[in-house]
Amino acid sequence: MRHVISSSQYTKESLTPLFALTSKIKNDPSRYSKALQGKVIATLFYEPSTRTRLSFESAIQRLGASLISTENAKEVSSSVKGESLADTIRIIEGYADAIVMRHYDNDAADIASKISAVPIVNAGGGSGEHPTQSLLDCFTILEHRSSLDNLSIAAIGDLRYGRTVHSLVKMLSLYDGLTIYGVSLPGLELSEDYIRYIEEHGGRFIPCSTLAEVPGDVDVLYQTRTQRERMSVSEGEVKEIVINQVVLDGFANHTIVLHPLPRNQEIAPEVDRDLRALYFEQAKNGMWVRMALLYELFQEDR
Amino acid sequence: MRHVISSSQYTKESLTPLFALTSKIKNDPSRYSKALQGKVIATLFYEPSTRTRLSFESAIQRLGASLISTENAKEVSSSVKGESLADTIRIIEGYADAIVMRHYDNDAADIASKISAVPIVNAGGGSGEHPTQSLLDCFTILEHRSSLDNLSIAAIGDLRYGRTVHSLVKMLSLYDGLTIYGVSLPGLELSEDYIRYIEEHGGRFIPCSTLAEVPGDVDVLYQTRTQRERMSVSEGEVKEIVINQVVLDGFANHTIVLHPLPRNQEIAPEVDRDLRALYFEQAKNGMWVRMALLYELFQEDR
Amino acid sequence: MRHVISSSQYTKESLTPLFALTSKIKNDPSRYSKALQGKVIATLFYEPSTRTRLSFESAIQRLGASLISTENAKEVSSSVKGESLADTIRIIEGYADAIVMRHYDNDAADIASKISAVPIVNAGGGSGEHPTQSLLDCFTILEHRSSLDNLSIAAIGDLRYGRTVHSLVKMLSLYDGLTIYGVSLPGLELSEDYIRYIEEHGGRFIPCSTLAEVPGDVDVLYQTRTQRERMSVSEGEVKEIVINQVVLDGFANHTIVLHPLPRNQEIAPEVDRDLRALYFEQAKNGMWVRMALLYELFQEDR
Numbered sequence: 053m054r055h056v057i058s059s060s061q062y063t064k065e066s067l068t069p070l071f072a073l074t075s076k077i078k079n080d081p082s083r084y085s086k087a088l089q090g091k092v093i094a095t096l097f098y099e100p101s102t103r104t105r106l107s108f109e110s111a112i113q114r115l116g117a118s119l120i121s122t123e124n125a126k127e128v129s130s131s132v133k134g135e136s137l138a139d140t141i142r143i144i145e146g147y148a149d150a151i152v153m154r155h156y157d158n159d160a161a162d163i164a165s166k167i168s169a170v171p172i173v174n175a176g177g178g179s180g181e182h183p184t185q186s187l188l189d190c191f192t193i194l195e196h197r198s199s200l201d202n203l204s205i206a207a208i209g210d211l212r213y214g215r216t217v218h219s220l221v222k223m224l225s226l227y228d229g230l231t232i233y234g235v236s237l238p239g240l241e242l243s244e245d246y247i248r249y250i251e252e253h254g255g256r257f258i259p260c261s262t263l264a265e266v267p268g269d270v271d272v273l274y275q276t277r278t279q280r281e282r283m284s285v286s287e288g289e290v291k292e293i294v295i296n297q298v299v300l301d302g303f304a305n306h307t308i309v310l311h312p313l314p315r316n317q318e319i320a321p322e323v324d325r326d327l328r329a330l331y332f333e334q335a336k337n338g339m340w341v342r343m344a345l346l347y348e349l350f351q352e353d354r
Numbered sequence: 355m356r357h358v359i360s361s362s363q364y365t366k367e368s369l370t371p372l373f374a375l376t377s378k379i380k381n382d383p384s385r386y387s388k389a390l391q392g393k394v395i396a397t398l399f400y401e402p403s404t405r406t407r408l409s410f411e412s413a414i415q416r417l418g419a420s421l422i423s424t425e426n427a428k429e430v431s432s433s434v435k436g437e438s439l440a441d442t443i444r445i446i447e448g449y450a451d452a453i454v455m456r457h458y459d460n461d462a463a464d465i466a467s468k469i470s471a472v473p474i475v476n477a478g479g480g481s482g483e484h485p486t487q488s489l490l491d492c493f494t495i496l497e498h499r500s501s502l503d504n505l506s507i508a509a510i511g512d513l514r515y516g517r518t519v520h521s522l523v524k525m526l527s528l529y530d531g532l533t534i535y536g537v538s539l540p541g542l543e544l545s546e547d548y549i550r551y552i553e554e555h556g557g558r559f560i561p562c563s564t565l566a567e568v569p570g571d572v573d574v575l576y577q578t579r580t581q582r583e584r585m586s587v588s589e590g591e592v593k594e595i596v597i598n599q600v601v602l603d604g605f606a607n608h609t610i611v612l613h614p615l616p617r618n619q620e621i622a623p624e625v626d627r628d629l630r631a632l633y634f635e636q637a638k639n640g641m642w643v644r645m646a647l648l649y650e651l652f653q654e655d656r
Numbered sequence: 657m658r659h660v661i662s663s664s665q666y667t668k669e670s671l672t673p674l675f676a677l678t679s680k681i682k683n684d685p686s687r688y689s690k691a692l693q694g695k696v697i698a699t700l701f702y703e704p705s706t707r708t709r710l711s712f713e714s715a716i717q718r719l720g721a722s723l724i725s726t727e728n729a730k731e732v733s734s735s736v737k738g739e740s741l742a743d744t745i746r747i748i749e750g751y752a753d754a755i756v757m758r759h760y761d762n763d764a765a766d767i768a769s770k771i772s773a774v775p776i777v778n779a780g781g782g783s784g785e786h787p788t789q790s791l792l793d794c795f796t797i798l799e800h801r802s803s804l805d806n807l808s809i810a811a812i813g814d815l816r817y818g819r820t821v822h823s824l825v826k827m828l829s830l831y832d833g834l835t836i837y838g839v840s841l842p843g844l845e846l847s848e849d850y851i852r853y854i855e856e857h858g859g860r861f862i863p864c865s866t867l868a869e870v871p872g873d874v875d876v877l878y879q880t881r882t883q884r885e886r887m888s889v890s891e892g893e894v895k896e897i898v899i900n901q902v903v904l905d906g907f908a909n910h911t912i913v914l915h916p917l918p919r920n921q922e923i924a925p926e927v928d929r930d931l932r933a934l935y936f937e938q939a940k941n942g943m944w945v946r947m948a949l950l951y952e953l954f955q956e957d958r
Contacts (some may be wrong), residue, residue, distance in 0.1 A: 416696060616739035
């Protein structure tokens, strides 16, 4: 039995068919509208995430499965009576054929997968893994570039704590010829561990202090939310890294702008109308990727 | 593409087929049980309203559509991370084929409709519009009178802040020969704006201070919840306007009693058994009206 | 019309076909996957209970019915605006074909059943009835013993306030040759009322102070959660009654261990691997019993 716990469980070989399936589903979702008919899938969220939850719940139902849902498992479940996560999983697995879970503890999904009789899908949580995010990021890049090899990407903003950047960096490192420009805020640089990881996998990491240092023909600008409270220097001293129309006009026609969302001010609203702004398409791709993932989990011959 | 944002978007000409469709659905709901199969509809509630939400969610599913639901969007969504409403809508529209939303800001649904790629249905909120409420009010009157022309109705209670009364007054003003008796609590009278609106549309408004001043053959007693905290005079001085059996016995057999619910003490429980008490039927009609609305939104030829 | 309000509404004659139906559904659930198609069932929870709610919601959907759900009815519903339970039920019955409710007031389900036009299913609440719990307890025993007559069972822990024990004791008293060993914590003994009830129905009640006093060939060890705050003596003085592997090894191969869950420390995790530990199977049986119950409610010929 398979689970979806970590971005690092994927290889180039397992990603190719998954992304191919995602494309097929996106092109003709009605073909899959009864694929999981008769299945019941639970969403078990210990911390709120409306977007991720609704995306999974739409995916579940677009596959014809039924849904049982908790969006405040922490407050409303038996966990207030002292029940262990293991017990909760053993009970929910009795009601559902798969469990999509988000938990504030980094290793909760991993623990759950070790005892669950049904597939566990990690929907993120804590500061740890959020595998479906990096899958949708990579799928969105692939859709607009047809290959993930020889990619150049600028990772922007909070590279130290940003979970999505970490998972993305690792997944992209599976591919050849990767170049990452790290445009971080002071004190929020990518840690040495990740830089070493990239380089050991054959990629290049080039630290930058402004977007002006990034080549104009970079493939992807991957912007992240500025978490000012985490910066090491006071607000007045730092010029936030903002992508606005003037900035974007310095980049090529093939340069796409991604963002895991939600955003605050780090992408100006005017950019939304630029055809290179793909962050809402990226969010929607999350639904298609999750459909593909859930579909795959129930294919017996795999 | 169409949205349902305001009561004022309706004309006599658009209401007639909508109410006819509502009747058809109510008479034979099973005929519509697969009408929206394959569609996913989101309910996005920024303030709680169990009755309105469950009514929509039942309507959605009775049409065969799937449901993704948030009943505490304010607390659990990315809005706590500073995401704009516009961004939230752009993300949810990626997951759903229509969005039913309730928001504490009066103009939120209107803003959403201007940017959404899928239909927005305003499920009320704030002190502003609640279009499906006036639709179900009018449909209930129509069911028991077969015409909305030449209607006489007593609007009772809080006429100043009561959102449902305002929307109803405007919708009824579309019809000929309207007479409205305003039986308000002191300080909660209907504002001049609305009175002028009624008169400009050819209707009559007659202020009353007690139910005794309302003719016994009035068609409708539209009672509303007494919000004592909004009264301008102290509680001891005001005699609350209550409909009990003795009061109702002063009215004709064809006088029906409506209330948007929930109620407190302003309709005595004994009245529930009177055949003229139609407020629970009225609440149920909300589901049929919402089915008709949602069904219409997805008819391409319109 | 029928409701499910109390364990005491069942007789041996009505339980036999219900348990037979439960077995049939459990053996071949797909046969029932469209049994309630077109029905909408509401879950109306005034106090949280993720397990019970998800179990019902899975059951509802495995029967092909649609679901409208509230997990915080107390906070989010109109009850905050002063609406009575009776009014809430009269409104929800307009949207749903049955109402599964959990309420903090013991008699709320009973009150609801007296005014509801659709079946009410009591999903527990307060310190009162929780009929589906005793049904699933009895079904689990029956599955592993093929008869409920001549049963010996040790009820362990909090016998004074434990709702599940009370309902179970009453339901088992319907059967012949019952022997109950009451292994209670000090101050949490079974009350005289229940002992008299057992004896008047032909059963035997044998109070014990430790598990060592229970015969090794007892059929069932029914453990319950230790609610230390309710004990009459201070914590230091009481040795909690724990079932661990050493304790369980003192019992027969046919002795099964049940627990209504959630558990804290009163069953050691090591016991989970013992084939006699059936509490997770018991929890899962809750779903099958609830499917059978809901299915029965909609059979017209009854």
